Amino acid sequence: MTTSSRFLPEERRLDANMLAGPLSEIFAVDLTPAFRRCSMCGHGGAFAQLHVYVDCPGLVARCPNCQSLVLRLVRNGNTVWLDLGGTGCLRLHLE
Numbered sequence: 001m002t003t004s005s006r007f008l009p010e011e012r013r014l015d016a017n018m019l020a021g022p023l024s025e026i027f028a029v030d031l032t033p034a035f036r037r038c039s040m041c042g043h044g045g046a047f048a049q050l051h052v053y054v055d056c057p058g059l060v061a062r063c064p065n066c067q068s069l070v071l072r073l074v075r076n077g078n079t080v081w082l083d084l085g086g087t088g089c090l091r092l093h094l095e
């Protein structure tokens with residue numbers, strides 16, 4: 001048993017504010033204050049409310065309502081894999 005396996009995934013869950021740094025390397029706009037509509041359950045709320053699991057290969061964000069996969073981000077050196085397949089619709093206000 002490893003040290004990290006003693007925790008339930010929900011105990012190591014963070015909100016998506018922690019994605020602001022990694023996503024700022026890819027996008028010019030901060031996505032965390034964006035309004036998001038889930039493509040699976042229709043739940044609406046701030047992108048920052050996503051549940052982020054850090055004990056995966058990379059970062060995995062799930063809908064706080066239905067737990068469907070929203071985003072996967074894996075970084076290896078200067079290479080980033082970003083899967084936004086479950087993101088749904090985002091509404092951003094630009095300044």
Ligand SMILES: [Zn+2]
Pocket residue numbers: 038039040041042043063064065066067068
């Ligand atoms: Zn959902």
